[in-house]
Amino acid sequence: MGNSEEESVIVISDDEAESPLGNSVLLVEPLQNPIQEEKKTEEVVDEECELVVTFCKQGKVMPHARYDCMTHTFERAECETCSPLENNANICDQCYCYICDKLASECQDWTAPSLCHCNAHNKSTFWKDQRGLALAGVLVMFNLELTDIDADLRLGGSLLIKFVHELSVEYNKYLAGERMSPNSSECFCHPKRGPGQCNICRQCHIEVIYRYSGVFEFVTTFLNQAEKENPKAAAIMLLGAAKEITLHKDPAQNLQNLGHPASLRLAVPHLMERITTQLQRMLVLCDFPKVLYEKFISFFQALILPCHCYAFSNSLNVVPWDHGLLTTVLKGQNITGQRTQKGKKVFLWEVLPVIQARVEKMENQRHYKEIVRYLKAVKCNDTHGLRKLRDKIPFYLCKSGDFVSAVCSLLLPFNNLACCTACRITPFQFEIYLKMFRTGSVPSGNSFHDTGEWTSVGSPLKNSVLIKHALRLLYCNLSLYRNPKCWSSLIMVLGSSTTLQKSGHLNAVSLKEPPHDFQQMVLSISLALLNELKTKINVSLLPEVFSAPLQLEACLILTVQAVQQMLLSDLQYLSSFLEITLAFGNNFWALRLLLNGLCCEEHILHGAINLLLRDLNFQKMTMFNLWKKLGPQYVGELLCLYLTCRHKKMQSIGILIIHIITQNLYMCPWAKHLWSFLNTGLRRLPLGTTTDHEVAKFMAILEKM
Structure with missing residues (x-):
């Protein structure tokens, strides 16, 4: 820009390195013969600077940093904050403060002693750092570039600054302590003086108690707030809180057994556990940019932890999703989770919160095969927590449509030191597995308790495979074996079709009673088969029986025999027998087979009947409403x-x-139909004196309806 305003021209430089005045303007020397308005189309060429001017008019001063101002000269220095240098305090209307990034006329620290923003420029490392601190605020301690900082990070930073200021107040209260008088009035220093404290050592008997409870509650409130914010802001808040509490010191000279959360040495590790667990989950679940991800980890690793927090030193060493070993495991290229690196074995070893977060993310992405590979390969110090996650491997295999592998993984131990998953499944899970195996459908959600629609994902298991593994599940888990719900679930599944309602309910079917010879043949071989299923791993069912047209009926007969054996050995542990009888539905021939089998053992028969009578008496209205719904035929x-x-x-x-x-007959809309059915079915049968009398009286009542 020239000295004369009439001759000034502003040209923005594209080459910052060659501009001696900075990056805001480029000085152009005025031409000796100024171009007139009428000759503005003529070209003027300056051969020395290779600049062609085709048009020139009065220049307009654009906003610029103070050090680039053409009106007032600027004196540079590396670090001068005491007072303005030369004319640095002078400004034009468009001068901006390099530190505050606003008009110099609005900068409150333009000439302030020990600050002097008027001396700031972009060639000084000191002033660059000051600018970064001013623009990034507390975020500067995370070593973030200005280009990395967005609105979410700024929000986290502003909340963190407020927290730090308010935390210092609470921490100062903690350091002040509470002065407590001793419980005893006796002077132990000078016992010869008798009761009462002596004036000499009265002050020595006053104890100062340091309670961290106030700080703990304040930090907890802040962590609660952080967990409600978006991921970037929450990460800044959590990391900042971790830095602050690790700087806290316990001023007590002696150990004070105040307990949690009054004791700093107990409260701080508790807070750190919460902070690191949440950060571990966020590093896995949130898609942080790689640079931000690494800077978060670097910030935590740079913290100087006190001795009571050493356990958290490596807690944020969470490998990213693109880590080589993790990637090969997820793709199925590495099934062991280990590899040799520089002659040493390296294992895929992660803490439980990280494992849980990875499983959660893959569940949401429906990557069920990857979950199975990961859980089989990963290792963890929390073996109990990892085992709980691995117990869902059969469920994930079902979700992927691999029902054969799922049923096998239920019964096979994960390794030689652990028992199989079947030992720990609940009756409800047993029912869900049977429905999935029978129908080839799975819940739409990622939980056994999902109440949404079911969807078909593959071919169901063959009936022979289903009954064999279902009975083995019952035999290897005593709590399932003695639970009537499990036996009723198996009976209902066998008495249903392979199609499932979208709600997850079974579609019951009525199986035609097989010939008497077929029933006797299955019963004759069932005892040996059941004994093999109890004692052997590999058991094959006769294909001519369990793969024949009557295979489903054969499976139901085998189940009847298994129920009978259970009653003979564990009737005293059974909580209900009514549930088992109801499970047969319209397959009364199978229920009759079970009842006839019980008649061979008098004490077992009496025990089962007493259970039935008790349940019927306790659930009279429930059963009546069920019968009213099922109708007169049933x-x-x-x-x-x-x-x-x-x-x-x-x-x-x-x-x-x-x-x-009879007691609820007025609510029976189908009484006449029941009379017609019983009149045909019971009139010609010898029922016995007492029974015949009760039936005759009941028929007479129905006939009058």
Whole structure:
């Protein structure tokens, strides 16, 4: 810019390195013969600077840093903050403060002693650092570039600054302590003086108690707030809080057993555990830019931890998703989770919160095969927590459509030192697995308890494979074996179709009663098969029986025999027998087979009947509403089943059912239909004197309806 305003021209330089005045303007010497307005199209060429001017007019001063001002000269120095140098305090209307990044006229520290922003320029390392500190604020301690800082990081920084100021107040209160008088009034220093403290050492008996509770509660509130913010802001807040609390010191000279959270040595590790766990999850779940990811870890690693926090030294050494060993494991190229690097074995070893976060992210992405590979390969100090995650491997295999591998992984131990997953599954999980194996469908969510729709993902298991592994599951888990819910689930699954409702409910089917010879053949071989399933790993079912057209009926007969064996050995542990009988649905022939088998053992029969009578008495209205829903055909066949049983004790169940229906007959819309069914089914059968009398009275009541 020339001295005369009429001759000034502003040209922005593209080459900052060659500009001696900075990066805001370039000085152009005025031409000896100024171009007139009428000759503005003529070209003027300066051969020395190779600049061609085709147009020239009065220049307009643009906003610029103070050190680039053409109106006032600027004196440079590396670090001068005491007072303005030369004319550095002088400004024009467009001069900006290099530190504050606003008009120099608005800078409050332009000429302030020990600050002197008027001396700032871009060729000084000191002033560059001051500019970064001013623009980045507290974020400068994270070694972030200005280009890295966005609105989320600035929010985290502003909240952190406020927290640091308020925390210092609480920490100062902690350092002041509480002055407590001793409980005893006796002077132990001078016992000869008798009761009462002596004036000489009274002050020595006053104890100062340092309670960290106030600081702990304040930091906890801040952490609660951080976990509600977006990931970048939360990370800044958590890391900043970690730095502050690790600087706190315990001023007590002697150990004070105040407990958590009053004791600093107990409270700080507790807070650090929470902070590091949350940060570990965020490093896995949040897609931080790589530069930001690395700077967060570097910041934590640079913290000087006190002795009571040494355990957290490497807690943020979380490998990124693109780590070589992790990548090969997820792709199935490395099934062991270890490799040799520079002659040493390196293992895929991660803490439990990181493992949980990785599984959670892959669940959301529906990468179920990758989850299985990862859980099989990764190692962890928390073996119990890792085992709980590995227990879901069969579920993830089902979600991927590999039901054969899923049922095998349930029964096979993960390694020689651990028992199989089947030993720990619950009755509810057992039911879900059976439904998945039978139908080839899975819950839409990532939990056994998901109530959403079910979707088909593959071919269901063959019936022979299903019954074999289902019984083995029951035999290897005593809590499942003695639970009537598990047996009823197996019976219902076998009495249902391979198609499942979207809600996850089974579609019950009525299996035609197989020939008597077929039933006897299956019963004759069932005892040996059940014993093999209890004692052997590899058991094959006869294909001519369990792969024939009547394979589902054969599986149901084998289950009936297994239920009978369970009742013979563990009836005293059974909480209900009614649930098992209801599971047969319309397959009354299979229920009759079970009841006839119980008649061979008198004490077992009496025990089972007593359980039935007890449950029916306790659940009268529940059962009546169920029968009303199922209709007269079902109720009629149920009555015929019990009333025609050759054992008189069994007939008492049918009589109780009659009494329940009679007491609520006014709510029965299908009483006439039931009379028609019973009139055909029971009239010609010898029921016995007592039973015949009860049936006749019931029929008379129905006939009047």
